[in-house]
Amino acid sequence: MNYAHNDPALTAVVDRWIETDDRARTDALLERLGADAATRLTDLAAVADQNPPTLRQFDRDGNRVDEIDYHPAYQELCRAAYHEYGLSALSHRGIHGWEAKPPHVVKYLASYLFVQSEFGLACPVSMTDAAARTLRMFGDSDTFASWIDALTSTDPATSMTGAMFMTETQAGTDIAQTATVAERDGDTWRLSGMKWFASNPDADVIITLARFPGGEQDSTRGVGMFMVPKRLPDGSRNSYRIDRLKDKLGTRSMPSGEVTLDGAIGLQVGELDRGFRQMAEMVNTSRLSNAMRSTALMRRAVRDAVAHTREREVFGTKLFDQPLMRATLLPLLLDAEAALALVGYSADCLQRADAGDDTARTLIRILTPMAKHYVCKRARAVTGEAMEIRGGNGYIEEWGFAKLVRDAHLGSIWEGSSNVIALDVLRCMRKQQAHRHLATAMIDTLTVFGPECADSATTLTRRWTQLVARGDDMLDADDATAQIACARYTDDLARTVMATLLFDLAAHRIATGRGDRSLLVANAYLAALDGDVSGTAIEQLAIIADGTEVAARIEHRTLAGASA
Structure with a gap:
């Protein structure tokens, strides 16, 4: 078992946003971490979840100590996250064979694999990373250099959280x-x-x-x-x-x-007097990490649900082969894949923004709350549906689904609950016309697609034009009306971004001779935006679930008869 294997969303994102010079090191890191996450780290996480930390406020002499005692399983998870894999250091220093710091997307993909085993620890890991970034951006270098060095250290003797x-x-x-x-x-x-x-x-x-x-x-x-x-x-x-x-x-x-x-x-x-603005940088970094973590929970839940349906036989037929179950699994698989596409693209935007790209800086400013708003809330539904697929055992803690559901609910609460995040998207629109910049970037992406994606590019361009007009109307409305509309608008924005990115991945894979499977996924997701179910995707669900590439063209029809 290896969480980096049979994950077509991960494969597509790596192929799309990891440069050739970084590929061998990235593959080696993900291969190693994927195997560890699926075995040792998952076992440790289950034990740590059942043995939460305890607070010891006083020592035996009555002195105030305020020390937290951790189970050895959590401590071993900490060693893996901070020291073996350096997840909080990946954006700050050269490790795992990189002389300079790796691209941001490497950190998010490595963390995505880790979180599939352990969600809770990913919060301190993210805050450690964000604290170092914030101190480097805003703090006096003479004052904070040693602290930054400790926050980004992978040496157990010197590292800090x-x-x-x-x-x-x-x-x-x-x-x-x-x-x-x-x-x-x-x-x-x-x-x-x-x-x-x-x-x-x-x-x-x-x-x-x-x-x-x-x-x-x-x-x-x-x-x-x-x-x-x-x-x-x-x-x-x-x-x-x-x-x-x-x-x-x-x-x-x-x-x-x-x-x-x-x-x-x-x-x-x-x-x-700029404390809050500076803290916003730290919060935004953590919010993108939140979206990544929720994506990881979705992937773990869907993977386990698919595995169950392939083992479980009901009325003489495997669950996976039953039409209604396929229709249940399809949107879960699509959601997990679309979310990772959004995380990968956002990480790449953050990389370009840090390099001084003003357009990328505007994009990441709206992409971060948008992803946090939609993906984190969607993870609650996906993990819940996956738990139901497992039946009664899904509700039992020993099987792991209940833990995924419990953890998923936090993603849409911490670092700003959903309403707060939607209002932040509205703020981006008011201050920077960010919805227009995002639409321009996405339409520019659509214009370079090949003939296989031409019809869908036309459909998505029309959707973007409509979204810009809706956004403009929202900004022209009174404040109460705009606030009421902004949450739904944020979700529509997120789904359209993800649909566009899925076609971007499909176009890239077709252009590089990697097959037609991603086009099947993109068409199915686009059909779902209009409330349709792709009949071809239902029939070819094994291809979507396993990542099997299809060299020949697939006729992308829908069950409801819509063109996709």
Whole structure:
């Protein structure tokens, strides 16, 4: 078993967005991690989920220690994520044979395989990566160089983990209401306040927000960004308490807690009145990671559901061969494949944006919340349907489906629940006309397709024209009307982007002689956007599930008679 095998979505994305010079190293990393995720890491994750961490606030002498005790299975997962595979270091330094840092897409694809075994730990891994990125972008290099080095280290003796403390009881979404305060103590800042939902609360490096003296009241301009270290230079613990750990529905292997900062020493990051804008960079990085993680949950759930239907026989026929089951599996497979296409394209956009491409910077600004909004919520439905396919055993914890469902629900909540994210898309549209830039990029993609995709390119171009007009109307409407419409619009935007990207993958594979299977997937997804079911895709479901390439042209007809 290897999660990198028989994953046609992964194969297509690697072929499309990994350059030739990076291919051998990428393949080697994914091959190794895919095998490990399917065996050792999956077994460890199951044990860690059943043995959540515990908080030990005092030692036997009554001294306050606030230490979290982890099961050995979680600790081994940490060694794999941070040290063996360096998932939090992949965007920062050369590892796994790269002299310079690998492309962003490598990190997202490697993490996608890891998350199929363990979802909870991926949150601290993402925050560690994002903390290093944020400190590098906004922090003083002389002050933070050693911290960045530790956050991106793969050496167990020197590596550190990161966390992001934003949520307060009155300021989860409305950051302007942040009550934590930062006060000057000579040349030092001291932070006091309570953070209500803090994942990885015993992290070595905490990025947080606090109000500063003289800052604007009831405004994000009055909130600064600070780095709070767990340990001070003399080795003593910084002045904050972990009050308790949360009893969560999912991600039970990874601790989330309530933390009180009690005059904790913090280091100022960047300009004081731009703290929230700087934190947005960290949040956006984590939001794209959220979409990747939800994609991984979908892939794991669908893979396991397909395997079950091929083993289970009902009324003398394998479930996989029964028409209604095929119609049930098809949209799940399409959703998983489309989501990974969106993650791959977004990672490539992020790479270009970091290299100074202004167009890519605008695209990633809207792609990130858009992907977070649609993919994370869709994962809840896909994992739930996959659990039902497994029947009664799917509802039993021992079979793993229940864990996927529990974990999937968090993706659409943390780092901004769905409504918050939809409003962020609306903000992008208002400030940057981002929907128009996205439509232009997608239509430009459609214009280079070959004859096999010509009819679908025409259909998608029409959809993009309609989406731009809808977006313009939404922006011209009053605020209440725009808010009501923005969530549905975001989902329509996401589905049309994914449909376009599936055809982009299909055109690429056809042009490079890799077969016709991806065109079958793209046509089926496009048909589904109009509420149709592709009869050809139902008949050829094994090709979609297994990634078998088809050299000959497939007649892409639909059950409902629509052209696709």
